[in-house]
Amino acid sequence: MAAPATAQEIELLLEQWLEPEFTRVSVDDLAKDIAALPDGQRAFALDWVRRAATANIQIGHMVARHVPNMLGHMDERTIEAWILQAMDARDRDGLKPALDILRDPQRFVRLGHEHAVGAVFDDIAGIMRNFVCGLSGRALRLEQGDGVWTDGETLHLLPVTAQMESAADNFQLAKIMVTMLWAQTRFGTFRADIGAACAGFADPIRAQRAFHALETLRLEACIERELPGLAREMKRLKAATGEAANPAWTGFGEVLADASATVNDSVRLLELAYAESAPDIPWQGELRPA
Amino acid sequence: MQDVELIAPQLAQIDEEPYYHPVGDEMSLFDSAYRNRLPVLLKGPTGCGKTRFVEHMAWKLKRPLVTVACHDDLTAADLVGRYLIVGGQTVWMDGPMAAAVRAGAICYLDEIVEARKDTMVVIHPLADSRRVLPIEKRGELVQAPPGFMLVISYNPGYQSVLKELKQSTRQRFVAFEFDYPDAELEATIVSRETGVSTEIAAKLVKFAAMTRNLKGSGLDEGASTRLLVHAGTLIKDGIPAVAACRAAIAQAVTDEPEMLAAIHEMSSSIF
Numbered sequence: 001m002a003a004p005a006t007a008q009e010i011e012l013l014l015e016q017w018l019e020p021e022f023t024r025v026s027v028d029d030l031a032k033d034i035a036a037l038p039d040g041q042r043a044f045a046l047d048w049v050r051r052a053a054t055a056n057i058q059i060g061h062m063v064a065r066h067v068p069n070m071l072g073h074m075d076e077r078t079i080e081a082w083i084l085q086a087m088d089a090r091d092r093d094g095l096k097p098a099l100d101i102l103r104d105p106q107r108f109v110r111l112g113h114e115h116a117v118g119a120v121f122d123d124i125a126g127i128m129r130n131f132v133c134g135l136s137g138r139a140l141r142l143e144q145g146d147g148v149w150t151d152g153e154t155l156h157l158l159p160v161t162a163q164m165e166s167a168a169d170n171f172q173l174a175k176i177m178v179t180m181l182w183a184q185t186r187f188g189t190f191r192a193d194i195g196a197a198c199a200g201f202a203d204p205i206r207a208q209r210a211f212h213a214l215e216t217l218r219l220e221a222c223i224e225r226e227l228p229g230l231a232r233e234m235k236r237l238k239a240a241t242g243e244a245a246n247p248a249w250t251g252f253g254e255v256l257a258d259a260s261a262t263v264n265d266s267v268r269l270l271e272l273a274y275a276e277s278a279p280d281i282p283w284q285g286e287l288r289p290a
Numbered sequence: 291m292q293d294v295e296l297i298a299p300q301l302a303q304i305d306e307e308p309y310y311h312p313v314g315d316e317m318s319l320f321d322s323a324y325r326n327r328l329p330v331l332l333k334g335p336t337g338c339g340k341t342r343f344v345e346h347m348a349w350k351l352k353r354p355l356v357t358v359a360c361h362d363d364l365t366a367a368d369l370v371g372r373y374l375i376v377g378g379q380t381v382w383m384d385g386p387m388a389a390a391v392r393a394g395a396i397c398y399l400d401e402i403v404e405a406r407k408d409t410m411v412v413i414h415p416l417a418d419s420r421r422v423l424p425i426e427k428r429g430e431l432v433q434a435p436p437g438f439m440l441v442i443s444y445n446p447g448y449q450s451v452l453k454e455l456k457q458s459t460r461q462r463f464v465a466f467e468f469d470y471p472d473a474e475l476e477a478t479i480v481s482r483e484t485g486v487s488t489e490i491a492a493k494l495v496k497f498a499a500m501t502r503n504l505k506g507s508g509l510d511e512g513a514s515t516r517l518l519v520h521a522g523t524l525i526k527d528g529i530p531a532v533a534a535c536r537a538a539i540a541q542a543v544t545d546e547p548e549m550l551a552a553i554h555e556m557s558s559s560i561f
Contacts, residue, residue: 134503
């Protein structure tokens with residue numbers, strides 16, 4: 001049976017499914033948006049509004065509101081997955097989590113992309129634990145956390161590493177992050193009193209970011225000497241991010257690339273680096289000194 | 291039984307010097323043990339050069355070498371010999387140990403803990419001041435000539451309650467421990483054995499060190515020097531380094547998928 005074509009016909013259906021006399025939510029604008037869709041998309045939208053409304057009228061209403069716009073830039077399978085996830089959330093956790101999912105379809109798409117190409121912690125943790133044990137000769141712990149950082153004993157990675165476009169690159173990025181965290185413990189980042197080094201600046205948080213960026217440059221050079229294959233991957237990924245090099249930071253990098261450079265050189269350069277905008281290095285993570 | 295023909299295999303000497311680079315004082319210790327007719331026990335992980343060392347010393351001392359790779363089913367009869375029927379005649383065929391004793395050779399029993407316990411019946415009298423090999427079935431007691439030397443080896447890392455060397459055995463031997471050489475020497479050995487550059491050899495050694503860090507944390511053993519030589523040989527033959535490391539080292543040390551992946555990531559990080 002052909003899907004209703006006019007806004008009036010669709011409005012009648014929406015009044016039947018979404019019960020506006022009880023919800024006090026107007027459906028005429030929704031009907032106009034759905035009526036403007038091509039035949040196939042219109043049938044798809046109405047089918048899902050009807051099915052969602054049988055589960056919950058508010059869910060049906062949200063589907064009717066978002067789907068016409070989403071069909072312009074998203075495939076139907078993704079939209080189906082989004083609706084089904086919301087309906088599952090309602091069955092499992094109640095209406096509010098379901099509405100949270102429906103209010104932000106872009107977030108669902110972003111998470112979907114992350115899970116499709118991202119390096120999921122649970123999937124890579126076993127490999128990374130062995131990898132870092134091989135690097136360090138001791139069993140550094142690896143845990144999932146709210147950031148990429150280390151206290152010198154435990155390395156923390158995000159639940160999903162997904163800044164890159166492909167699954168292979170995201171795995172490499174996670175591996176580089178783990179290596180950078182190991183390098184902080186191996187090459188002495190924490191031998192400096194970071195808090196004291198940053199305390200004298202007007203903005204100590206900005207100073208700490210600058211110090212961390214300096215240390216990242218120094219550790220990149222250490223990694224290049226120790227693990228040239230990984231350093232090649234770092235250069236490739238850096239090129240892929242396309243960030244233009246700041247001449248001042250290039251100069252800092254040259255100083256810190258010297259094999260004799262230590263964390264004290266990063267501290268020494270901090271005053272100059274503080275004045276510059278710190279580069280955005282994809283594997284830098286965070287510095288959380290004790 | 292006196293008219294039974296005895297077949298004793300002819301043992302050849304090693305003509306070409308097997309490459310061996312000393313790590314410590316093992317050569318002078320071995321030499322002294324040989325001159326003083328003391329048996330030797332070599333301890334160390336697999337692939338660290340124990341067998342090559344014995345080959346080198348046999349060449350240096352100009353003695354024939356009989357090597358026996360011990361296994362679960364190796365019996366005293368396998369070492370000493372057995373009667374065979376050949377063309378309707380009963381003949382006695384010396385086993386490798388009896389042949390080594392008669393020829394005054396160096397007899398090397400590799401991974402001795404793998405052998406069955408009854409082998410100790412023939413090892414013990416050879417490894418103390420008596421230096422005799424009892425051949426029970428022939429009613430013969432073969433006195434070892436001055437040139438004979440008994441060498442055994444085992445890997446303490448593989449020991450279990452069921453497979454350990456008893457004190458009554460180990461306390462008959464002069465024992466010295468082998469380990470992998472230091473990084474610089476190991477790279478020299480790998481380069482010399484395979485023909486790869488010292489730079490590639492150094493990277494292989496660094497890779498091996500990373501796998502050795504995993505011993506006890508998922509691996510029973512890290513990559514041995516022998517495996518590095520295998521990988522170096524493949525690289526010299528044109529195989530890309532990462533592929534050579536995967537085939538010659540990673541796949542050789544583990545079957546566990548996550549460990550394989552981690553070891554592969556190590557080699558790709560180094561090369």
